[in-house]
Amino acid sequence: IRSALKKGALAAKVCGAGGGGCVAFIVPPGKKQLIVDELDLQGGKVLPFQFVSRGQVTSHQKQ
Structure with missing residues (x-):
């Protein structure tokens, strides 16, 4: 963090x-x-991400 x-x-x-x-x-x-x-250099791993403007969305399909 300091670095x-x-x-x-x-x-x-x-x-x-x-x-x-x-x-x-x-x-x-x-x-x-x-x-x-x-x-x-410090041995960290950067995980890419992005902000989104809406929350979680779920969907349902009839089988």
């Missing part, structure tokens, strides 16, 4: 517990690749 903040991340949030947790970062668009590279 990403030094490279320009604005904030970090630790999620999960134990050995399987994640850290979410808020990063300015112009700093993204720099921080991704730093996390890679």
